[in-house]
Amino acid sequence: MGKAGGYLLHNRENHTNDSQNERLKNYDEFARLLSTEEQRVQASRCMDCGVAFCQAGLTIKGHTTGCPLHNLIPEWNDLVYRGDWAEAYARLSQTNPFPEFTGRVCPALCEVACNLGLNYTATTIKDNERAIIDEAFTAGIVEPSTPATRTDKQVCVIGSGPAGLAAAEHLNRMGHNVTVMERHDRCGGLLMYGIPNMKLDKDIIERRIDLMKKSGITFLTNKEVATKEDADSLLASYEAIVLATGATVARDLLVPGRDLKGVHFAVDYLTNATKLLLNPEHEGDEGLSAHGKNVIVVGGGDTGVDCIATALRQGAKSVIQLDIHRLPPQVRTSSNPWPEWPNTYTQDYGHIEAESITGEDPRIWASTVKELFGNEDGSVSKVMVAEVLKRDGSNITYGDGQLFDCDMVLIALGFSGPEQNVIDAFGLEKTSRNFPAPRSKEGLDRFRSSNDKVFIAGDMRRGQSLVVWAIEEGLECAESINAMLS
Ligand SMILES: Cc1cc2nc3c(=O)[nH]c(=O)nc-3n(C[C@H](O)[C@H](O)[C@H](O)COP(=O)(O)OP(=O)(O)OC[C@H]3O[C@@H](n4cnc5c(N)ncnc54)[C@H](O)[C@@H]3O)c2cc1C
Ligand code: SF4
Numbered sequence: 001m002g003k004a005g006g007y008l009l010h011n012r013e014n015h016t017n018d019s020q021n022e023r024l025k026n027y028d029e030f031a032r033l034l035s036t037e038e039q040r041v042q043a044s045r046c047m048d049c050g051v052a053f054c055q056a057g058l059t060i061k062g063h064t065t066g067c068p069l070h071n072l073i074p075e076w077n078d079l080v081y082r083g084d085w086a087e088a089y090a091r092l093s094q095t096n097p098f099p100e101f102t103g104r105v106c107p108a109l110c111e112v113a114c115n116l117g118l119n120y121t122a123t124t125i126k127d128n129e130r131a132i133i134d135e136a137f138t139a140g141i142v143e144p145s146t147p148a149t150r151t152d153k154q155v156c157v158i159g160s161g162p163a164g165l166a167a168a169e170h171l172n173r174m175g176h177n178v179t180v181m182e183r184h185d186r187c188g189g190l191l192m193y194g195i196p197n198m199k200l201d202k203d204i205i206e207r208r209i210d211l212m213k214k215s216g217i218t219f220l221t222n223k224e225v226a227t228k229e230d231a232d233s234l235l236a237s238y239e240a241i242v243l244a245t246g247a248t249v250a251r252d253l254l255v256p257g258r259d260l261k262g263v264h265f266a267v268d269y270l271t272n273a274t275k276l277l278l279n280p281e282h283e284g285d286e287g288l289s290a291h292g293k294n295v296i297v298v299g300g301g302d303t304g305v306d307c308i309a310t311a312l313r314q315g316a317k318s319v320i321q322l323d324i325h326r327l328p329p330q331v332r333t334s335s336n337p338w339p340e341w342p343n344t345y346t347q348d349y350g351h352i353e354a355e356s357i358t359g360e361d362p363r364i365w366a367s368t369v370k371e372l373f374g375n376e377d378g379s380v381s382k383v384m385v386a387e388v389l390k391r392d393g394s395n396i397t398y399g400d401g402q403l404f405d406c407d408m409v410l411i412a413l414g415f416s417g418p419e420q421n422v423i424d425a426f427g428l429e430k431t432s433r434n435f436p437a438p439r440s441k442e443g444l445d446r447f448r449s450s451n452d453k454v455f456i457a458g459d460m461r462r463g464q465s466l467v468v469w470a471i472e473e474g475l476e477c478a479e480s481i482n483a484m485l486s
Pocket of ligand 1: 105158183190457466467
């Protein structure tokens with residue numbers, strides 16, 4: 001195997017997936033990495049470009065292309081190629097505290113920007129990343145990041161999603177004393193209660209939380225910070241506070257019949273599905289299962305895909321996804337050149353799984369719900385799905401409609417912003433969109449709120465986004481706090 005021109009010798013090979021038939025029988029992760037030897041071959045395809053867009057993390061036309069964490073991708077690709085997995089892990093952990101999360105759930109913004117992808121197939125960067133961290137865990141070299149010395153500063157992180165976890169990890173490494181408060185019974189935010197187990201096994205999150213506990217971070221679960229009394233008490237006890245409580249206010253479906261039984265927000269449904277899986281005896285609500293139901297998922301994004309995949313595993317009778325966008329082209333158009341995020345037709349795992357059952361992609365393009373109709377008992381029974389001819393903000397011009405039988409509607413229309421109670425509890429100034437107002441648009445002060453001691457990070461600051469961005473925000477927020485405490 002030669003490194004020089006590896007891409008000329010070897011084609012791109014992704015990880016494999018368990019067959020649709022097999023994986024629909026359970027909620028296990030189904031992506032199987034190549035062998036370490038095969039992954040070395042894949043790493044040899046990296047060209048080690050002079051200008052490595054993959055690690056630049058550029059934002060073009062509102063979409064990121066390249067890694068927001070500026071992972072040292074060509075360096076660790078080369079180390080993987082050389083078989084020096086330990087050093088590859090050392091390089092990877094310089095920039096990414098949780099590669100076992102991103103190596104599983106990141107949409108691989110890096111691969112879109114890989115120079116090799118301009119004329120050929122991109123390097124398997126995300127698989128290489130996961131292989132490095134999985135190999136490091138197998139080799140037992142992932143240690144708690146306990147600092148050599150401690151400062152006397154106390155920092156409280158509210159919210160344990162990827163942003164809160166990254167802030168906590170980085171502040172702890174700097175020697176500060178960190179306490180994380182989480183309102184749920186388990187830590188992880190949307191990693192735990194949002195992203196389904198088949199994409200990210202919940203044991204992977206627990207393994208990381210255990211390491212963080214061993215490194216000296218205190219985690220308090222079932223601990224909501226919501227009132228002025230809570231906030232005042234924290235402000236009196238801690239030198240700095242991080243608000244990383246996400247952007248969890250779901251966009252609603254404002255149509256007649258919305259209040260019928262059987263109409264749920266996607267995250268409530270997905271949270272319940274994970275609870276049923278983790279502790280079926282005590283936690284989940286069987287009534288929220290899709291078993292035996294005709295399910296309509298409203299919203300064409302990733303959350304909707306997770307709903308499809310979960311509903312299929314629960315034994316749904318049928319699943320349809322409504323996407324308000326028109327069917328995208330099969331290949332890039334001239335107005336969407338490399339390295340922009342490609343706006344082309346793709347199928348995510350839930351679409352492939354649904355098609356394996358029905359023979360058809362479950363999406364109806366350029367469509368949405370116009371009205372819901374109920375049974376006498378007040379539960380949804382039919383849905384009028386209409387073609388979307390034109391959109392102007394929330395005003396829609398409808399085309400032809402079609403009535404579908406339906407027992408469950410899952411609303412996956414995204415999130416409008418953060419919950420207000422915690423922002424109000426700390427009395428923070430807000431933007432016109434009801435986000436906490438940052439001190440500045442630039443530099444580390446963009447993580448500081450109007451209160452000197454209160455910092456903001458993740459979806460709560462930038463709006464609904466990605467795990468990789470939440471991690472990046474947590475790390476930078478920690479830098480901002482450290483600068484204030486030093
Ligand atoms: C269903 C779904 C699937 C997704 N899939 C992907 C994916 O595959 N890849 C990807 O990159 N991104 C994905 N995302 C987006 C990604 O999960 C988020 O961008 C990311 O989790 C945001 O991290 P965060 O830490 O800012 O907030 P969150 O993950 O939302 O965490 C916020 C935490 O704060 C806690 N909290 C809130 N208020 C309080 C309070 N008052 N007191 C105490 N605790 C509080 C919450 O319980 C939660 O644990 C998905 C999102 C959803 C909804
Ligand atoms: S975090 Fe995401 S964008 Fe960055 S290297 Fe990993 S897969 Fe690529």
